[in-house]
Amino acid sequence: MTKAQQTLVLLHGGAMSGASLRPIAKRLSHIRCLTPDLRGHGTKRSLAFSNLEQCADDIACLIASETDRPVHLFGLSLGGYVSLNLLAQQKVPIASAIITGVAFADIRAKWLLRHVIGLVYPMLCLKSTREMAGRLTGINDAKLMSDPGSRGWARPSTVRDLARDILRCSPLDFAKRVSAPSVFLAGAYEPSAVRRGLELVRAECASASAGIVEAGSHGWCINDPDFAALVIERWLRGEPLPPGIDLTGSRFDQI
Template sequence: MLHYRQSKPNQQKTIVFLHAAGFDGRIWKQAAEQLDDFHCVCPDLPGHGQSKAIQVTDFDAASDAVAELVGSLGGDPVCLAGLSMGSYIGFRLLARHPHLVESAVFSGFQHKPIEVSGVMRALMHASSFMMNSRKNREKMARSLGVNDPSLVSQRGGRPNASSKTMRKISSLALDFDVSIGLQAIETRTLVLAGETEHPAILSSLPALQSGMPQCTARIVPGLGHGWIATEPDLYAETLRAWFLQKPLPEGLKAVTAD
C-alpha cells in the first residue's frame, strides 16, 4: 500500500492530498497545518518518495492504489485535492471509484491530449535526466513557488522519483483524455488553473464545467501552475470553502462557457 503521512485523524472530514510529479506527500505540510480542522492524509504516490517501489504503469492503476489507501482509512467518503499529476490520478479515481469520494478540488490538468511534435517529446524525454541533478530539481521547484529544497529530494540527496518515472508520467499526462464520458462523473468537483498556465489547461476549464454535472471552474488571476505554493492561504481558504459547501473566495475568477 502507498506510504502516507496524516494529521488530526480525529477530525470529522478527511482530505486526501495528491501531489505533483517529482515531489511526494511532504509538499502538503503547510496545507495540512492550515487545514487543521480536517483529517489530512498525504500519500507518496506510485514511483515517488517512500512509495517508489510501486511502479507507475498508468493513471488508472495509480488511482486504484489511492483507492486502496482510502478504503483502509475505514471512514466515510473523503474529500480529494490534487495538483498536476495528482489531478490526473484523482480524476481517474472519480471515474473508477466514485463511492470513495465526497467532493474534489483539482488544479493544473487538461481534459484531452496535448498535441506536441515528435521533436518536443524527444526533448521532454531528454530533460527527465536533468532531474537527477539536485540543483536542477531545486530550480524546478522554485519555478513552481516551492522554496524548501528538502521537498524535492530524499535522504542523501536522491530524487523523489526516477528519470524513468518522470518520463512515463510526462507521456501519460500529454496523452490524458477524458473528453468522452464527462457526464458520467457525478462527484461535486472544483477545477482550478492559474491564469498563466498552458493554454490546454485553461481551455479545459469550460469544457469540464459544462461537461460534468456537478463541476465548477475557477481561474486564479495572475498566477501559474504553482499558485498553490505561492498563495497557500488562498488555496487553504478555497479547499475549506468547497469542502464545507461555503462561498468560494472572491479572488477567484469565474469561467464562462466556450
C-alpha cells in the same frame, strides 16, 4: 476520527511527494488530512510507475483501509489526474473534489513533447535541473523538487513514464463520468491547454464548476498554503470560494 470529522486526501504533483502539501494540511487541523506519496515518489520511490490507473488503485486501497465514509479530494497536477481516475472509477465513495493543473484541452505537438521528454529526462538526476523544472512550473520554493528531507523527487525514469502517460490519456473523457461535486482550477499563468480546458470541462461535466486562480501559477497551492487552505475550507462548507478565484469563465482564454 470523530463522527462528524471529514477526511481530505491531498494528492501531490509529479516529481514531488506528499510532504509538499503538508503545509496546507497543517492549516486544516479540524479536518482529517491524508497526504500520501504516489507510486514512484517520495517514500514510494522504489515502486515502479506504470500508469495513472495503477496510482488511482493504490489510493483507492488506502482510502478503503482508512474509512468507509466518502472522502474529499484535492489533487495538484499529477494528483489531479489521479483524482480524476478515482472519480471515474467510483471504487471508493468520493464526496467532492478540487482539481487543479490538469490539461483538458489538447496539448499541441504531443509527438514532439514525447521525444523531448525522452531526451531530457536523464538530466533530472541533477539537482539544478529539478529545481529549474520547479521554477518553470511556477513553484516559488523550487527546492521542494529535490529536498532530501522530504524525499520529494522521483527517479528520472518515473518522470518520463508519468509524463508520457499523461500525454496519452484523455482527462476530459474521465471528467464526463464525474458525478461528485467538483471544481476544476487553473493558475492564471498556466499553459493555455490548462486554462482553455476549463471551458470544455465546464460544458461537459454537469456536476463541476471551473475557475481561474488570479495571479496564480501551476504551483499556486504550494506557494500560498494559507490561500489554498481557505479555498478548501470554503469549498467543504459549501460557501462561495474566496476572492482571487474567478469562476466567471472570462479568463479561460487569457494569454
